Amino acid sequence: MSRRTVVLAGPPHWGRDTAARQLPADARICWIGEPPAEGLPDRVERLVARDFRRVLGRTVDLLVYDAHAGVDADALGAAVGSLRGGGVLVMLTPAWGQWPSAPDPLLGRLIPAGHRREEVGTRFLRRLMVGLEQSSSVACLTPAQPPPDLEPAPPPVPHGDHPYGCRSADQQRAVEAVMRVVDGHRRRPAVLTADRGRGKSAALGIAVGELLLQRRVQRVVITAPTIHAADGLFEHAAERCGGVRVERRRLCCAGAEVVYREPEALIDRPETGDLLLVDEAAGLPVDLLRRLLEHASRIAFASTVHGYEGSGRGFDLRFRGVLDAEAPGWRAVRLETPIRWELDDPLEAWLGRVLCLDAEPAELGDTAEAPAARIVPVSQEALAQDEQRLRQAFGLLVAAHYRTRPFDLHQLLDGPRRHLFLAEEAGAVVGVAVAAEEGGLDPATAHEVWAERRRPHGHLLPQALATHAGIEAAPTGRALRIQRIAVHPRRRGRGLGAALVDSVTERGRRNGCALVGTSFGATPGLIHFWRACGLHAVAVGARRDAASGEHSALMARGLDAKGAAWVEQAGFRLGAGASALLAEPLARMDPQVALAVVRAAQGAEPPAPSDWQRRELAGFAHSLRGYAAALPALRVLAEAVLIDSDRSRGRMSHCEAAFIGKVLQHRPWVDAAQRLGVSGRRPTLAALRQAVADSLPE
DSSP states (O other): OOOEEEEEESOHHHHHHHHHHTOOSSSOEEEESOOOTTOOOTTEEEEOGGGGGGGTTOOEEEEEEEGGGOOOHHHHHHHHTTEEEEEEEEEEESOGGGGGGSOOTTGGGGOOTTOOGGGSOOHHHHHHHHHHHHOTTEEEEOTTSOOOOOOOOOOOOOSSOOGGGOSSHHHHHHHHHHHHHHHSOTTOOEEEEEOTTSOHHHHHHHHHHHHHHTTOOSEEEEEOSSSGGGHHHHHHHHHHHTOEEEETTEEEETTEEEEEOOHHHHHHSOOOBTEEEEOSGGGSOHHHHHHHHHHOSSEEEEEESSSTTSOHHHHHHHHHHHHHHHOTTOEEEEEOSOSSSOTTOHHHHHHHHHHTTTOOOOOOOOGGGOOOOEEEEEOHHHHHHOHHHHHHHHHHHHHHSTTOOHHHHHHHHHOTTEEEEEEEETTEEEEEEEEEEEEOOOHHHHHHHHTTSOOOTTOHHHHHHHHTSOOTTGGGSEEEEEEEEEEOGGGTTSSHHHHHHHHHHHHHHHTTOSEEEEEEEOOHHHHHHHHHTTOEEEEEEEEEOTTTSSEEEEEEEESSHHHHHHHHHHHHHHHHHHHHHHHTTTTTSOHHHHHHHHHTBSSOOOOOOOHHHHHHHHHHHHSOOOHHHHHHHHHHHHHHHHHOGGGOOTTHHHHHHHHHHHHTTOOOHHHHHHHHTOOSHHHHHHHHHHHHHHHSOO
16 A cells, blocks of 8 residues: 655644644554644654654654654655555645745754855755655645545555565565574674665564574574664564563563663673674664674674665675675575555655665776766756756765765755765766865854864864864864765776865865865775875864764865964874873774874874883893883884884884784783784783884884
8 A cells, every 4th residue: 555645735833733633543643843732642652853763663654744843854764764555644834835935943954153044055945845746646735725634544465475474575584584593604694685664674573583482592682773773673573472571672582582782882791692683784883883793693684775864875885895704604685575565655756766765876887998087066056956967976975975864965955155076977977075165263253162162063174173183263264174075886996086185175275265174984094095185184083973983083184374284283283192092082993093093194293212211112122121111111112103104114014003002092912912913911012022123223
């Protein structure tokens, strides 16, 4: 049964009151936005847009989305995925002709501090309106028309009779793959992927329930980005095995149990039970997934490929390499048949087009026969008017960046002061760069930023220079920050990324910017790329980024004398303070990343050991001077190695990550041993002694 959409276009109070009066009595209802003046029945679950993740994994019969309270592309995409076949989406909107100019409380997320509401475009909203107008499943009503019938149709009939209570052959294969993880060879994970509504979370729950029913497991651990995302899994498991959910995080069945744990908690205190299940895996950083894979010998993952977050494709491309390296016997199961709604559902079709949920990079031929690509600037309006260009560009961003969401599409089309560049080859988009203007704040605001009393929205790069590097004047300068950059997988290694960066840099120089820069989840490879493009490290985030799972590195290049001086000053400060940062806030940063970041800083000066410190180092290297006694001198040498790669000669190049990790980050000896490929403290200490000997002047 197809889902349908009803639009109530008119004043806010009319739309809310009309929808509330027509709510069916026996239906699961979710209302997102402001309630009517007289409130809502207790049976209606009301959410604000920012809580949209609470609907993940849920099923509702009727969904009310109040666009008067703002248009949140992420919330709309996620919530619609919870609506079952035969269900009704009710959108409350301003009158059609007034909607583009009507107030939107959520637009503030697009507006950098110091900019005006009038600078935000309406291209995304008009795209949404066109999608609604062109769909035959949408009924648009005004106050002059009779109230609508919001009664949902009966739920869809299951697709045939399948074992375990599955509703499709796809789902049955997925259930059997998860169950096989328990009894099959160790380290053979199952990875379920599907678009929304295909029953992958239900498959995990059914598999758990069946395993409990057959008494093949005693303890199953579940994790997901939020506990709300695991609710559906728990429900299907309880239904299958007849178990009781004794609390939000725990299901019991015949002496066995299923428990929920936060992903980070599982890293800090590993517990995997007989089976570990990771639901909505695309919502977690790849590095965190990799560590879960290391801890658990029996594990299964489920991930949305084309979902509200738009990140499933990036997950699929990036995590596949981790699986191939860490668990080469892993099994992929793709679910194609919709379960929550029918195939060719019109609501899925129009919303997928509007939000570019199914955007993919262009299909390209052989690299050897490819013509040379050219870099072209493109306006937001031109991109919005060219659907093929837009979908290919956004498809590249989805594939290249781990978490590209519908909100990013809204920002791409309507964010103020955005600069877009495309690399094009015979009409196909093979590269894209998106940059935003930042800075230009008044001196009083700049001082407040430096004092950390204010954090103006939308000025990341100059703000970081003020807070991390102590450059109070930095927010007064204008900067161009590269927010996103992506190159087609089949055209990498041809200089397109560097050419896109050059185009952004030249635009910044012509526009009188003092800086061009970027912020990203730090890895040695990415740091090397940006360094090759002429950028230097200026700051590093003390906390891991929620999306990438890595510490954020900020790199910049001066475009005038003032900007160049700021970059050098920030680099000097980063190098001088690196050892203190690694001792505490960056103690868990990968030493290889720390080395790459600090060595990418401009102006950093490596310390020179004093005479007594050189004697102490020689005693540690060539005699039996103990590690504790030599530690003050070893710290000076470690700081020099961290900043200056020329100090790292001979075996130190092999040992430098272990050396930095042990001496500056105070990592346990077992960590150094693993990095050196030895076992035990004694051979580890011997390897470090030799590395120090190789690093000393002859």
